[in-house]
Amino acid sequence: MAFWRVETYTVAFARETTEQIGAVRVRQQAPWEAEVADVSVVSPHASASPFDHFEALTAQLAEHGWRPLVCGACVHFRRPFDDAPDNWKGVCTWGEPEDPVYIPTPRALLAPACHRFMFRETPMEIVPADEPIAASASTRADTEATIAIQASDAPHASLWQRFWQWVKRLWQSPAPAEEPFSHVGPRCPTCGVHTVVDARLTCGGGQTAVVCTLFHCTHCETTFFDTWNEALVETAPQEAARLYVIPPSLANVAVRMWRSCATPHNHTCDCQAHRWFAHFGQFLYQEGRRIEPRTHVSTI
Numbered sequence: 001m002a003f004w005r006v007e008t009y010t011v012a013f014a015r016e017t018t019e020q021i022g023a024v025r026v027r028q029q030a031p032w033e034a035e036v037a038d039v040s041v042v043s044p045h046a047s048a049s050p051f052d053h054f055e056a057l058t059a060q061l062a063e064h065g066w067r068p069l070v071c072g073a074c075v076h077f078r079r080p081f082d083d084a085p086d087n088w089k090g091v092c093t094w095g096e097p098e099d100p101v102y103i104p105t106p107r108a109l110l111a112p113a114c115h116r117f118m119f120r121e122t123p124m125e126i127v128p129a130d131e132p133i134a135a136s137a138s139t140r141a142d143t144e145a146t147i148a149i150q151a152s153d154a155p156h157a158s159l160w161q162r163f164w165q166w167v168k169r170l171w172q173s174p175a176p177a178e179e180p181f182s183h184v185g186p187r188c189p190t191c192g193v194h195t196v197v198d199a200r201l202t203c204g205g206g207q208t209a210v211v212c213t214l215f216h217c218t219h220c221e222t223t224f225f226d227t228w229n230e231a232l233v234e235t236a237p238q239e240a241a242r243l244y245v246i247p248p249s250l251a252n253v254a255v256r257m258w259r260s261c262a263t264p265h266n267h268t269c270d271c272q273a274h275r276w277f278a279h280f281g282q283f284l285y286q287e288g289r290r291i292e293p294r295t296h297v298s299t300i
């Protein structure tokens with residue numbers, strides 16, 4: 001994060017069953033401020049660490065009943081052991097226990113909450129100094145590495161476990177894939193900066209074609225999954241575009257899966273990647289945390 005100016009981030013807050021969009025303003029080695037509804041709080045000036053300012057803001061907001069729906073407030077988020085005044089990135093430790101390629105991945109304090117988000121009730125844990133950390137999304141290099149996955153069958157598996165097992169069964173020797181691309185994506189709903197598209201794949205055919213896009217913010221490292229259902233554009237525009245935040249470990253799975261298809265834009269392709277994207281989009285629709293694209297982001 002650049003601290004030579006005040007930066008304003010768009011953040012969703014929750015109070016009981018209510019959600020409301022507010023803002024968090026940050027500066028280097030200076031108090032952070034948060035605003036939601038009629039509540040405005042400022043962190044103490046004493047600390048240089050963004051993590052301390054975030055925790056102080058969170059504690060003050062809690063007195064008014066508000067909690068930020070961001071990674072920094074989640075049980076899966078860890079603070080770096082050597083956090084510096086210009087660092088606002090910790091790591092997301094959420095990963096499917098059965099995932100053999102899972103590694104904690106960088107994520108910013110204010111990255112929006114995904115469907116695996118759970119409010120943290122205790123002080124933020126610190127990631128050990130010797131913990132292996134994955135490359136951040138913006139510097140992700142080797143998306144081709146794959147590791148053999150063992151099949152397992154749980155007798156009373158949840159929907160998610162069954163989905164994961166289904167993924168593993170599909171995940172066999174990948175076919176040669178076309179070269180990865182890097183396109184400019186939509187603006188990050190939190191930061192307002194343009195995102196980078198990591199994968200795009202068209203599922204279905206004819207009027208039911210659904211374009212699935214995976215993209216990430218190079219600033220807060222949020223990974224987004226978006227589905228665009230062409231059949232709904234005319235009849236239900238609110239439903240045509242669906243935007244979800246997904247954990248970084250699932251984004252890595254999606255990238256690997258996408259790379260196993262040689263023709264991602266062929267909506268008649270029936271390969272494992274096409275089936276995975278279609279199924280994942282449906283899974284998010286049923287269980288994901290859908291967010292509204294928030295375009296009114298200002299940077300001072």
Ligand SMILES: [Zn+2]
Pocket residue numbers: 188189190191192193217218219220221222
């Ligand atoms: Zn962002």
Ligand SMILES: [Zn+2]
Pocket residue numbers: 261262263264269270271272273274
């Ligand atoms: Zn395919």
